Amino acid sequence: MKWKDSYQHINPNLVGNHPRVVISELAGKGSIIFKAKERGLPIPEGKKIEEVLKQIKLLENQGFQYDVAEASFDLLLRRAQPDYQPPFELVDFMIVVEKRRRPPTRGNQEEPLSEATIKVKVDNRVVHTAAEGDGPVNALDQALRKALLQFYPDLPAIKLIDYKVRILEETAGTAAQVRVLIESSDGRENWRTVGSSTNIIEASWLALADSIEYWLIKRVGKAKG
Secondary structure, eight states: OOOGGGSOSSOGGGGTOOOOOOOSTTOOHHHHHHHHHHTTOOOOOTHHHHHHHHHHHHHHHTTOOGGGOHHHHHHHHHHTSTTOBOSOEEEEEEEEEEOOOOOGGGOSOOOOEEEEEEEEEETTEEEEEEEEESSHHHHHHHHHHHHHTTTOTTGGGOEEEEEEEEESOGGGGGGOOEEEEEEEEOSSOEEEEEEEESSHHHHHHHHHHHHHHHHIIIIIOOSBO
């Protein structure tokens, strides 16, 4: 990090504040190291830290925002470790949204039916399951939890408490890049994760998967790194 007194007009501790390092496309190696130490994370060594820095810049340019989703930043650093083993891996998923028109005599139209089918790999076992939900994102969330529950019975402790979608390219219409921010809680800690894509389902999946992976690493300790 650069000499901080050169851009602080006063010591923040004197007025009850404290310095905060923001991770963004403008961050340097010093910021990554500082943030890793602050959050008790493994510090990438050698060329790995350069690779992490390039990845952050690339992802931020694609719409990711790590200053408001530090759980996703934690995972980015952990995944840079050569011995990292994720608690689960996606094989594939498929989502179906079905909408049927009611006859005019039946009054109000029925709500669309959303169903997600997912395959995940845990400890060399592939689990294939499906679930319905209130919309495609909720169906995907329910299917993922259903697939993982037999391996991680404490998973219901995770609650999704906030879900935000932001359109990043308003002029692109329905083809716009979108950012999804998810806030989750287990009653003891809140954490935020981020996903970004031109496909809102993909962006939501990235944020959802990060949320669950982060909690499993922190609370269950099934991942190494």
